[in-house]
Amino acid sequence: MKVKIELFATLREMVGNSLLEIENVENVREAVEALIEMFGARIKEILMEGDEKKESVKILVNGKDIRDLAGLETKLRNGDCISIFPPVAGG
């Protein structure tokens, strides 16, 4: 099973890529953990507060906020697209 992860703003800059593809993850938590494994502590610092997602970070699955789904436990299906972005404030 493959899912896409689309990153924006500082996350994109940090990872050096706007779109990633990862395999064998069943839910959003596993996808986030895979990202952290790939890119290390700095990305964890932006995304997570202990075991939970930081409130300031938006994570969407196929355009829907995981806050309105099952949070980090939201199940993923083959081809799903996860979008992640921190608050954007430049003007």
Add this chain to the structure above:
Amino acid sequence: MSERYSRQISIIGEEGQKKLRNSKVVVTGIGGLGSVASYYLAAAGVGYLRIIDYDVVEISNLNRQILHWTNDIGRPKVESAAMKLSLLNPETRIDPINEKISEDNVDELLKGMDVIIDGQDNLRTRMIINEFAVRSCRPYVYGAVYGMEGFLMTIIPGAGPCLRCLYPYEPKIKDFIPVLGTTPGVIGCLEATEAIKIITGVGKPSVGRLIIYDGENMSFHEVCIARNSQCYVCKKI
């Protein structure tokens, strides 16, 4: 009606043009976003345009803040912008205010405006403006940029989420924000479009829909943002 607006009257009608002429819009910051938004609002014939900023023009602004030119360096931004906007459209009354928006003065600076346009460069002031917009039931068009990405959402209090629903917490954001000049050009233009639509009643504003412009891949995304029932700013309206 003036020939100046003949190309748009076929879209918004004579009535829409009159509504623009009778409208009051405030642009909160006259940097990258605000330069472009205010330019198109003046060009469209908004009758009263208040522009608020407390900075002076710096050379590093000139890649994106198109109302400020090389010979404006060191000048207050509102003065530099007011001069160009007045020349662009003498029919628009430009009201430049050289002040920083804070919790203490936000009511005085923004009251009586029909639409509030975001031209800020930080989340803190945006949240102050958002709270004002919600308690006074005024439309607020949020726009922000980072690098080659831009974000836009229109807040109509009571009809959709507010900025606090979108960002419940403000993280520390680094001071240096990279911006390709065209990015606030795109978003500032969309902000002006939203204001014109709200005033004239033409079209459907982006309420509850976060528009993400990705300049790197040249694509637009639309994300549904629901109201947060726990939002301390807008849950009661």
